[in-house]
Amino acid sequence: EGEKEAEIDYVFKVVVVGDSAVGKTQLLGRFTKDEFFLDSKSTIGVEFQTRTLTLHRKRVKAQIWDTAGQERYRAVTSAYYRGALGAMVVYDITRRRTFENVARWVEELRAHADGSTVVALIGNKADMPASRREVAADEAARFAEEQGLFFSEASALSGDNVERAFLTLLEEIFAVVS
Ligand code: GDP
Secondary structure: OOOOEEEEEEEEEEOOOOOEOOOHHHHHHHHHHHOOOOOOOHHHHOEEEEEEEEEEEEEEEEEEOOOOHHHHOOOOOHHHHHHEEEEEEEEEEOOHHHHHOOHHHHHEEEHHHOOOOOEEEEEOOOOOHHHHOOOOOOHHHHHHHHHHHEEEEEOOOOOOHHHHHHHHHHHHHHHHHO
């Protein structure tokens, strides 16, 4: 808070995409506020949230965009992707269908975002009991490798791996732009 624009060396736009209810809003809230919001749709209508951090002695403002529910109407616009240096494609490890749709999200990203956009695949809700799991971590890791994506499972609920996933993405963007 209270950051002056003048102190910022870089602004990194990162977009979060994936099917409805995979936990995009919660992941974003976890990273920017270190909170899990009980009222999950509290951020509807908000386009992005920011967090400023230091990477390699540079002040980096991460501007993380949320679809704010647009994906339900398949209406994620090219304006949403424009200028994105990074992207997180999120699926829910307990709903196979959301993983099957990842390929479509990756295609959409490739179509709208810049060729050098760094993409991470996130399997969210890793806190759920093993009996609920519908996507094996190995399978997702293999898919990610084929597609040249970073991969991590995470939990917005427990916070597990969320910080690490975002930081890895931001570090990778830093390496591309600096
Ligand atoms: P979005 O539509 O992709 O933005 O998804 P939301 O962030 O609104 O989350 C959808 C639902 O999944 C909500 O009921 C959340 O409370 C729940 N949720 C989100 N992340 C997690 C998680 O890591 N673990 C569990 N168990 N539930 C989660």
